[in-house]
Amino acid sequence: MLKFSEDHEWANLDADICAVGISPHAVEQLGDIVFVELPDIGLAVNKGDAVAVFESVKAASDIYSPAGGEIIEVNNALLDDLTAITPESAMANWLFKIKINDAGDLESLMDEAAYNAMIG
Amino acid sequence: METQRTPLYDFHIANGARIVPFAGWDMPVQYAAGIKAEHLATRDGAGLFDVSHMVQVELSGRGADAFFERLTPTDIGAVTEGRVRYSMLLNDAGGVLDDLMVARLDGRLHLVVNAGRATHDINHLHQNLDDTTKMDVHHDKALLALQGPNAARVLSSLGLDLDGFRFMDIRHFTLGAIPLVITRSGYTGEDGFEISMPAKSAVDIAEALLATGTVTLAGLGARDTLRLEAGLPLWGHELDETITPTMAGLRFALSKKRREAADFPGANIILDEFANGPKRRLVGLLASGARPVRDGTNLLHDGVDIGIITSGGFAPSLDRPAALGFVDTHLAHDGTILAAATRGGETPITVVNLPLVPHRYFRG
Numbered sequence: 224m225l226k227f228s229e230d231h232e233w234a235n236l237d238a239d240i241c242a243v244g245i246s247p248h249a250v251e252q253l254g255d256i257v258f259v260e261l262p263d264i265g266l267a268v269n270k271g272d273a274v275a276v277f278e279s280v281k282a283a284s285d286i287y288s289p290a291g292g293e294i295i296e297v298n299n300a301l302l303d304d305l306t307a308i309t310p311e312s313a314m315a316n317w318l319f320k321i322k323i324n325d326a327g328d329l330e331s332l333m334d335e336a337a338y339n340a341m342i343g
Numbered sequence: 344m345e346t347q348r349t350p351l352y353d354f355h356i357a358n359g360a361r362i363v364p365f366a367g368w369d370m371p372v373q374y375a376a377g378i379k380a381e382h383l384a385t386r387d388g389a390g391l392f393d394v395s396h397m398v399q400v401e402l403s404g405r406g407a408d409a410f411f412e413r414l415t416p417t418d419i420g421a422v423t424e425g426r427v428r429y430s431m432l433l434n435d436a437g438g439v440l441d442d443l444m445v446a447r448l449d450g451r452l453h454l455v456v457n458a459g460r461a462t463h464d465i466n467h468l469h470q471n472l473d474d475t476t477k478m479d480v481h482h483d484k485a486l487l488a489l490q491g492p493n494a495a496r497v498l499s500s501l502g503l504d505l506d507g508f509r510f511m512d513i514r515h516f517t518l519g520a521i522p523l524v525i526t527r528s529g530y531t532g533e534d535g536f537e538i539s540m541p542a543k544s545a546v547d548i549a550e551a552l553l554a555t556g557t558v559t560l561a562g563l564g565a566r567d568t569l570r571l572e573a574g575l576p577l578w579g580h581e582l583d584e585t586i587t588p589t590m591a592g593l594r595f596a597l598s599k600k601r602r603e604a605a606d607f608p609g610a611n612i613i614l615d616e617f618a619n620g621p622k623r624r625l626v627g628l629l630a631s632g633a634r635p636v637r638d639g640t641n642l643l644h645d646g647v648d649i650g651i652i653t654s655g656g657f658a659p660s661l662d663r664p665a666a667l668g669f670v671d672t673h674l675a676h677d678g679t680i681l682a683a684a685t686r687g688g689e690t691p692i693t694v695v696n697l698p699l700v701p702h703r704y705f706r707g
Contacts, residue, residue, distance in 0.1 A: 254361075254373055254564070255377045255379045255380075255657075257635065257657040258633050258634045258664075260634070278635050279378075279657075280378045280379060280568060280656055280657045281378065281564055281567075281656060282637075283635070
């Protein structure tokens with residue numbers, strides 16, 4: 224089940240494991256990414272917590288957890304080459320995976336059609 | 344408030360610009376290549392920036408020089424025909440109301456002021472105007488900045504004769520039948536030109552420059568990273584009504600004759616700082632690590648608050664984060680290690696001399 228947040232995260236839920244990334248639109252808007260900070264494995268998070276940071280040339284952007292739970296995997300390979308974070312690869316580039324406490328957390332998120340309508 | 348558009352708005356869209364609101368204008372922050380690529384193309388070749396949001400003001404009449412001197416620390420008599428100076432409007436506390444460029448051409452003074460301060464500046468000028476000076480605001484002109492080591496070659500290839508045209512000169516040129524007023528100046532630290540033209544000719548000129556095949560379109564994002572590396576102040580960051588030119592490293596803009604006369608706004612405060620040093624000084628700052636330290640971050644030394652970052656981001660030519668900020672004068676020395684109070688704790692950050700990237704102006 225793929226969902227999107229108003230803050231341009233995507234969340235892909237498989238059983239109780241939710242992979243989280245940022246949308247192609249978000250990557251495009253950020254422009255050149257110069258620094259990424261990802262959370263530590265084992266971190267307990269609440270829905271809406273700022274758990275990762277993307278810094279572009281111009282600005283810093285927080286990445287929020289779409290659901291509460293525990294961070295169980297982090298895609299640190301992304302940090303090796305920030306230029307590989309592109310709009311084209313954004314849907315494949317998950318940032319972290321959460322073992323979620325409550326699938327209900329994702330209910331307020333948008334499906335892809337609604338998200339695409341929001342970004343126009 | 345409705346945003347304004349420069350005559351090049353459609354041109355920007357057609358060239359893949361991402362438009363953002365800036366100082367009441369819809370401006371290109373970047374094109375498809377992105378800020379880093381546009382920045383590096385400017386340092387290595389030539390970048391073309393639309394700066395038509397900046398406001399062009401003309402002062403004429405027998406009182407124009409005296410009028411200008413009442414508001415600034417510039418010896419305007421020393422700005423001879425065909426020359427340009429960096430200047431600023433000061434308040435009585437010695438603070439900078441705005442910084443600007445002033446040039447003398449055809450016996451008149453031509454000012455270019457910041458877009459974000461234009462309304463303020465025009466009001467300020469109006470309030471101080473007398474009947475010996477006439478002020479005209481040229482809303483019917485566009486302004487393009489062509490910057491970088493290849494900029495002169497680009498203009499020469501279009502038939503402009505740049506012989507004897509040096510940094511901080513201003514001159515009339517024509518391209519085809521289009522009248523241009525060009526200054527050899529800019530906001531990147533590179534050799535370059537600022538080209539004023541009738542608004543209706545802006546697209547033709549921009550297209551002619553692009554058609555040389557050696558010019559990269561660059562947006563406000565690259566303009567900001569370039570000026571940051573060059574250590575050039577941006578009003579609202581390194582300059583404001585509480586910051587003196589002495590604090591901001593602008594002693595060169597305080598003319599000797601005016602210092603001796605002590606007859607400019609805030610002269611007592613500024614001259615005291617000129618002689619004894621200001622409390623804080625503008626410096627370059629290089630943080631350790633890859634994470635940019637942003638505007639507004641406090642700077643600490645032995646746990647004591649001794650400064651603040653005023654512009655912080657990524658410096659593409661240095662390939663690392665870089666910042667500008669104010670630091671207590673006794674710590675404002677190259678190599679001093681401070682701590683930036685970032686969200687995650689304290690990040691070591693080193694004071695460095697400005698500019699971060701050497702200026703390469705053409706002084707002839």
